[in-house]
Amino acid sequence: MTHRGKWFEREFAAGLGRLKAKWGDDFFYTRLLDAAGLGPRSIADYMAICHGLTHLIECKSCSIQTSFPFSYMREHQEQSLLEAARAGAVSVVVVKKAMRPAAIYGLDIEIWMDVKERMIEAGRSSVPYSELEKAGVTLPKVDGEWDLEPIFNP
Numbered sequence: 001m002t003h004r005g006k007w008f009e010r011e012f013a014a015g016l017g018r019l020k021a022k023w024g025d026d027f028f029y030t031r032l033l034d035a036a037g038l039g040p041r042s043i044a045d046y047m048a049i050c051h052g053l054t055h056l057i058e059c060k061s062c063s064i065q066t067s068f069p070f071s072y073m074r075e076h077q078e079q080s081l082l083e084a085a086r087a088g089a090v091s092v093v094v095v096k097k098a099m100r101p102a103a104i105y106g107l108d109i110e111i112w113m114d115v116k117e118r119m120i121e122a123g124r125s126s127v128p129y130s131e132l133e134k135a136g137v138t139l140p141k142v143d144g145e146w147d148l149e150p151i152f153n154p
Contacts, residue, residue, distance in 0.1 A: 007061075013046070014145070016148060019050075019152070023051075029049075030048075044058045053089075054090065055151070057094055058081060058093050060094065067128045091109040092151055097129050104146055105133060107135055
């Protein structure tokens with residue numbers, strides 16, 4: 001993981017902390033740690049339970065200006081999110097476009113897979129941010145911080 005990716009995960013965790021402060025007992029979250037080759041791979045970066053629904057969230061950050069490469073999202077990550085969605089979880093891919101103007105997009109895993117398939121069929125190895133914006137939710141900045149609430153209240 002890049003330095004930028006770790007920074008984004010810290011930003012994301014801070015946003016989850018703000019939701020915990022706002023929603024109290026109706027919200028729980030934790031970072032899912034990867035065993036770094038010592039055991040099974042993590043199914044996502046974060047798990048959150050909001051109003052009784054389990055959410056699995058995979059965070060990705062990219063410094064490429066125009067598009068997000070599919071190679072940044074590993075097949076095992078997609079498969080884990082899809083399996084969890086089939087079992088009833090809300091599985092979300094969150095992509096941060098780190099170059100200015102920065103933006104964060106949240107997409108349900110099924111929508112992510114549909115977008116990816118369309119782009120691959122068109123001969124692309126990445127998805128333009130404009131497609132992520134159309135297909136998912138764009139997270140707003142409030143008082144200089146990312147508002148994660150639209151992920152949990154689409």
